[in-house]
Amino acid sequence: MLLSFLVDTSRCRSLHNRLRETSLRKAEVNMSVERSMEVSQLLAKAELLKQGAEARLYRTRFLGKPVIVKERFSKRYRHPALDEKLTHRRTVQELRAILRCRKAGIPAPAVYFVDHSTHCIFLEEIVDSCTVRDHIASTQQQPRGPEQLERLAEKIGQMLAQMHDEDLIHGDLTTSNMLLKHTVDGAESQLLLIDFGLSYISALAEDKGVDLYVLEKAFLSTHPNTEVLFERLLRSYTKASKKSEPVIKKLDEVRLRGRKRSMVG
Amino acid sequence: MHLTQELEVYSDHKVTQLLFKDVKNAAELRQSAVEGKISGALISPTLVLNPFQVLVAANKAVHLQKIGKMKTRSLFSEIIFNLSPTNNISEAFKRFGISDGDSSVLVVLVHNKGNTPPLSDIVSRVNGQQVPVDDLSSLSDTAKIKKFFKITPQEEKIGTLLDAVVCRMAIKDVL
Numbered sequence: 001m002l003l004s005f006l007v008d009t010s011r012c013r014s015l016h017n018r019l020r021e022t023s024l025r026k027a028e029v030n031m032s033v034e035r036s037m038e039v040s041q042l043l044a045k046a047e048l049l050k051q052g053a054e055a056r057l058y059r060t061r062f063l064g065k066p067v068i069v070k071e072r073f074s075k076r077y078r079h080p081a082l083d084e085k086l087t088h089r090r091t092v093q094e095l096r097a098i099l100r101c102r103k104a105g106i107p108a109p110a111v112y113f114v115d116h117s118t119h120c121i122f123l124e125e126i127v128d129s130c131t132v133r134d135h136i137a138s139t140q141q142q143p144r145g146p147e148q149l150e151r152l153a154e155k156i157g158q159m160l161a162q163m164h165d166e167d168l169i170h171g172d173l174t175t176s177n178m179l180l181k182h183t184v185d186g187a188e189s190q191l192l193l194i195d196f197g198l199s200y201i202s203a204l205a206e207d208k209g210v211d212l213y214v215l216e217k218a219f220l221s222t223h224p225n226t227e228v229l230f231e232r233l234l235r236s237y238t239k240a241s242k243k244s245e246p247v248i249k250k251l252d253e254v255r256l257r258g259r260k261r262s263m264v265g
Numbered sequence: 266m267h268l269t270q271e272l273e274v275y276s277d278h279k280v281t282q283l284l285f286k287d288v289k290n291a292a293e294l295r296q297s298a299v300e301g302k303i304s305g306a307l308i309s310p311t312l313v314l315n316p317f318q319v320l321v322a323a324n325k326a327v328h329l330q331k332i333g334k335m336k337t338r339s340l341f342s343e344i345i346f347n348l349s350p351t352n353n354i355s356e357a358f359k360r361f362g363i364s365d366g367d368s369s370v371l372v373v374l375v376h377n378k379g380n381t382p383p384l385s386d387i388v389s390r391v392n393g394q395q396v397p398v399d400d401l402s403s404l405s406d407t408a409k410i411k412k413f414f415k416i417t418p419q420e421e422k423i424g425t426l427l428d429a430v431v432c433r434m435a436i437k438d439v440l
Binding site for chain 2: 035036038039042060061062063064065092095096098099102103104105106107110111112113114115116117122124190
């Protein structure tokens with residue numbers, strides 16, 4: 001009995017080792033897949049717009065159209081196999097979220113080309129646009145600014161309600177991740193969501209509450225004296241979303257404890 | 266008549282498109298493409314909205330060929346496959362490749378920057394009338410495109426039909 005148990009564990013272990021070997025080998029194979037040199041060369045000539053913790057943004061042209069290329073670079077401090085997997089995962093998540101948004105009628109930049117070997121996404125460039133962050137900062141000073149911003153806050157609330165009703169969690173809601181595109185007639189500007197790198201699908205009120213909490217924190221810290229404005233945003237969210245009641249309740253809960261759930265008890 | 270564009274990422278490659286209508290020998294053309302006598306992709310224009318759509322498919326095909334990750338056997342079949350929003354190869358050929366009874370055809374050639382493509386050879390093989398590639402929109406069926414690419418009315422409000430189509434083509438391998 002005991003013997004058979006021992007045999008079993010040793011078999012288990014050898015199986016485990018074998019699995020590990022194959023997965024490592026697979027990772028090696030994955031890494032040896034040729035990287036697209038041409039994409040790297042293109043980016044070397046392109047204009048670097050921004051660099052974040054996870055990706056670099058370039059501006060260039062692609063098949064005759066102005067595009068923004070989002071390149072997720074590798075992190076040297078991570079194990080190469082793990083790094084490859086995480087980066088790929090995030091690229092895929094971002095792509096799926098963009099398509100889901102667009103299908104639901106939430107404006108997000110179109111994707112023209114994806115290079116999975118260098119983790120680059122070629123996105124439509126939103127020309128003639130500015131971030132909501134810059135817009136709020138500049139409009140706040142103007143005499144008729146507050147009125148205008150109230151309308152904008154309502155629009156943001158409606159858009160987020162629509163997004164959450166599709167069970168899409170953005171994961172990084174800030175006013176810098178929203179763009180205002182000036183339309184030709186100049187009357188109504190279009191509101192767009194960008195940067196879906198941390199987004200995922202969830203129907204939980206908890207996740208939606210945290211999403212709003214993240215925005216609240218970012219909103220109030222980047223724009224001083226906008227408590228009333230954010231209140232307005234939440235009210236329009238509540239009105240527009242079909243499932244807002246549990247979300248707002250969760251938001252109140254999250255405000256008390258912070259973004260992370262308490263692990264005590 | 267024909268349209269030649271450079272692939273910006275693969276700047277040594279060029280893509281040339283030729284459009285024909287009132288084609289009478291589609292079956293023969295298809296046969297010569299299968300036998301390799303025509304080195305180009307023969308596409309049925311019904312589901313193709315704009316030359317940009319073909320360019321995106323060609324760019325992706327060249328890219329996948331370079332990194333050795335093509336899903337089909339040749340560059341030209343890969344272009345046809347890339348036009349489709351699904352990952353079903355035979356369906357892509359059925360919808361986007363030419364069928365024996367088709368009366369219009371879009372020929373797509375990929376060549377190096379220095380080389381001139383065998384345009385006259387293609388033109389002599391097709392028994393039909395060559396028209397400017399920009400006439401593509403008059404030969405395509407918008408209602409069919411919306412149905413096949415499953416484009417929702419909400420999506421049309423926020424952007425162009427072309428963007429919606431291209432977006433699906435670019436993302437399809439991770440859906």
